[in-house]
Amino acid sequence: xxxxxxxxxxxxxxxxxxxxxxxxxxxxxxxxxxxxxxxxxxxxxxxxxxxxxxxxxxxxxxxxxxxxxxxxxxxxxxxxxxxxxxxxxxxxxxxxxxxxxxxxxxxxxxxxxxxxxxxxxxxxxxxxxxxxxxxxxxxxxxxxxxxxxxxxxxxxxxxxxxxxxxxxxxxxxxxxxxxxxxxxxxxxxxxxxxxxxxxxxxxxxxxxxxxxxxxxxxxxxxxxxxxxxxxxxxxxxxxxxxxxxxxxxxxxxxxxxxxxxxxxxxxxxxxxxxxxxxxxxxxxxxxxxxxxxxxxxx
Numbered sequence: 558x559x560x561x562x563x564x565x566x567x568x569x570x571x572x573x574x575x576x577x578x579x580x581x582x583x584x585x586x587x588x589x590x591x592x593x594x595x596x597x598x599x600x601x602x603x604x605x606x607x608x609x610x611x612x613x614x615x616x617x618x619x620x621x622x623x624x625x626x627x628x629x630x631x632x633x634x635x636x637x638x639x640x641x642x643x644x645x646x647x648x649x650x651x652x653x654x655x656x657x658x659x660x661x662x663x664x665x666x667x668x669x670x671x672x673x674x675x676x677x678x679x680x681x682x683x684x685x686x687x688x689x690x691x692x693x694x695x696x697x698x699x700x701x702x703x704x705x706x707x708x709x710x711x712x713x714x715x716x717x718x719x720x721x722x723x724x725x726x727x728x729x730x731x732x733x734x735x736x737x738x739x740x741x742x743x744x745x746x747x748x749x750x751x752x753x754x755x756x757x758x759x760x761x762x763x764x765x766x767x768x769x770x771x772x773x774x775x776x777x778x779x780x781x782x783x784x785x786x787x788x789x790x791x792x793x794x795x796x797x798x799x800x801x802x803x804x805x806x807x808x809x810x811x812x813x814x815x816x817x818x819x820x821x822x823x824x825x826x827x828x829x830x831x832x833x834x835x836x837x838x839x840x841x842x843x844x845x846x847x848x849x850x851x852x853x854x855x
Contacts, residue, residue: 584611658716658751658805660684661834669838676706697732700739707739712747712841717786719779726778729786737793746796749840751833754825756783759801759852762820767804787850796847798840802833803854810835817852825854 588608666673667687674691677683683692695702697717707713713736717729733750740748754763755772760780763772772780790797803825810831817823833853840846 580611580615584608584615658830658833658837661830662714662716662837663690665831665834665838674706676702697735698728700735703735703739704742707736707743707745710743710745712749713740713745714749714751714837714841716751716837721775721779723778726782729779729782730789733786733789737789737795740795747798747841748790748795749798749800749837750786750790751800751802751837752783752787753780754801754803754852755780756801757787757799757850759820759825759850762823762825762852763803764824798846798848799850800833800837800840801850801852802830803828803852805830805833811855814853814855816846817854818846818849820852823852823854825852828853828855 663673663675663683663685667685667689672689672691673687674693675683676693676695676697678694678696680692680694683690693702693706695706697703715733715736717732719726719728729752736748740746753759755767755776760772761768787799790799804827806827806829808827808829808831810829812832812835814828814832814836816836836851836853
């Protein structure tokens with residue numbers, strides 16, 4: 558099977574920004590209080606321990622934010638093509654993150670025997686090298702690039718992302734619209750799209766802090782566009798699967814996770830990108846979740 562896939566990320570390290578908002582003022586207050594004559598005994602000891610722990614945690618958050626600002630985040634734009642060899646179908650992912658979901662999908666696709674052609678903004682962003690991995694420089698927002706990469710493909714993997722922004726976002730909907738148009742032109746039926754917890758009817762299932770603080774402040778405009786992206790897929794005439802992973806980690810795959818359609822009483826937890834990649838690749842040929850929106854979490 559040939560698949561055209563699109564990957565882009567950039568929020569993982571930026572999530573440290575949400576920690577700075579409530580904890581920095583508290584740390585300042587603790588420091589002032591500890592230095593006052595009001596602090597003594599067990600209260601002083603507890604306050605000192607809390608301040609020390611908070612300082613260490615904030616140090617990691619600041620480091621992550623520093624790396625994010627320096628563009629060491631998972632943001633890329635492109636597509637990947639996969640040709641079957643030794644009886645294996647062909648897949649094409651379009652790549653946007655430097656590491657993460659895209660990297661895992663490409664790596665696992667190669668292991669499964671696929672030839673992969675990746676449409677990327679910058680070929681140096683792809684860390685993998687393989688005789689069956691072919692890089693094409695382009696952009697998911699350029700219809701000509703998408704059309705050229707889609708030719709001869711059998712399926713699409715879409716995993717777009719961007720960094721935190723408060724501006725109006727159209728990357729997800731515009732990119733997906735270009736994919737769907739190219740799919741119709743080239744008679745490609747299957748698309749597996751990764752959105753995220755908080756998109757569509759998964760909103761409200763990310764936990765209190767994510768749902769009440771992170772989502773409404775840092776991710777509001779991004780998830781507005783992810784909602785539009787999902788609606789485009791739902792109303793399309795293609796064979797779609799929308800995959801909504803929980804909080805993504807770079808941990809090794811464990812192969813055991815929950816795939817949920819009924820979210821009643823569910824709060825999403827973590828899941829490794831490697832497990833998400835395995836599930837996404839399975840959906841290229843499986844009809845178990847066709848025209849459904851599975852949530853993945855441990």
